[in-house]
Amino acid sequence: MNKQLAEFQEHLLKSKKIVALVGAGLSASSGLPVFRGSQGMWKNYNSIDLATPDAFYIDPGLVWQFYSWRRYSALQAKPNKGHEALAKLSHIPELKYLTISQNVDGLLNRKRNDELDDTYIHDPRKLYEIHGSLFTLKCTSFMCNHVERNNFHQPLTPVLEDTEFEYLNKGKKRSREDEGSVQEQNIDPIDIISRQDTFASTSSSPQFQPVKTIDEKNLPRCPICEGLMRPGVVWFGESLPLDLITGIDNFIEHGEAPDLILVIGTSGTVYPANSYVERVKLKGGKVAIFNIDIDDDVVEGKVDRVWGFKGDAAELLPLALEPLIGKI
Numbered sequence: 001m002n003k004q005l006a007e008f009q010e011h012l013l014k015s016k017k018i019v020a021l022v023g024a025g026l027s028a029s030s031g032l033p034v035f036r037g038s039q040g041m042w043k044n045y046n047s048i049d050l051a052t053p054d055a056f057y058i059d060p061g062l063v064w065q066f067y068s069w070r071r072y073s074a075l076q077a078k079p080n081k082g083h084e085a086l087a088k089l090s091h092i093p094e095l096k097y098l099t100i101s102q103n104v105d106g107l108l109n110r111k112r113n114d115e116l117d118d119t120y121i122h123d124p125r126k127l128y129e130i131h132g133s134l135f136t137l138k139c140t141s142f143m144c145n146h147v148e149r150n151n152f153h154q155p156l157t158p159v160l161e162d163t164e165f166e167y168l169n170k171g172k173k174r175s176r177e178d179e180g181s182v183q184e185q186n187i188d189p190i191d192i193i194s195r196q197d198t199f200a201s202t203s204s205s206p207q208f209q210p211v212k213t214i215d216e217k218n219l220p221r222c223p224i225c226e227g228l229m230r231p232g233v234v235w236f237g238e239s240l241p242l243d244l245i246t247g248i249d250n251f252i253e254h255g256e257a258p259d260l261i262l263v264i265g266t267s268g269t270v271y272p273a274n275s276y277v278e279r280v281k282l283k284g285g286k287v288a289i290f291n292i293d294i295d296d297d298v299v300e301g302k303v304d305r306v307w308g309f310k311g312d313a314a315e316l317l318p319l320a321l322e323p324l325i326g327k328i
């Protein structure tokens, strides 16, 4: 590990052009329930069934309730030092740099707290969120296509207010009965999920917050044309945004070749991630993987031009990048 790290840092300091490829593993230690959002159930719905253009066309109110809950959950999480390390990298003026993020959680666009300066937020010009963002809203009117980025307002409209919670807030009820325990009043829904076992064992399983029927006019509307806004994420059955894919292609293919690709919180083996890794290698660049799960051969330094740093990317990344970004 130390020999690999020394080699990596030596190469890092010589690098003039770097690409980072980011997956869910980077946000895992921020406490985001990724396993639920991506493939789990929400209330009695399969999340995958709600993340489609058809679902939104049939019942935009239902889909917005699901996304209101996801936005709320993401807002409970805070950016970690891994996010901050990439933000710092994006602000180094002499470095040609690009982050390709597969996450929709918006954590690269927020600060851990307001006292931190703006170098803790990723340079938006160097951040390509290829799966979109929970905090982007897009107008559904074909003639308009207005896009609003980094809208962290919650709830987005008054009618979505109590739909942020997946479960009825049992903590609230209980604290009313038991007047002494004021701290119980604002129990986080994620906390309640994690206590599911406790509820089950006392045979009082949590009740879902009922799904509401919402009139379209009470959902987020476009400030330009008043059309219906939709979540700015890439849904199943939709293609990745062409402008971003073209931008990434140009970055990798044109001008000098990338010296390095950082593969963070993802195995890098699934399309399009794997294609970027292969192309950077093909152009003579090196690969550094930061992930919980890495092939043993890579970790042991047996794979040509690939370093593997196994563990929590949020901890490893700031240390590995320290010679370039300073101490976080």
Ligand SMILES: [Zn+2]
Pocket (backbone or CB within 6 Å): 139, 140, 141, 144, 145, 146, 222, 223, 224, 225, 226, 227
């Ligand atoms: Zn519009």
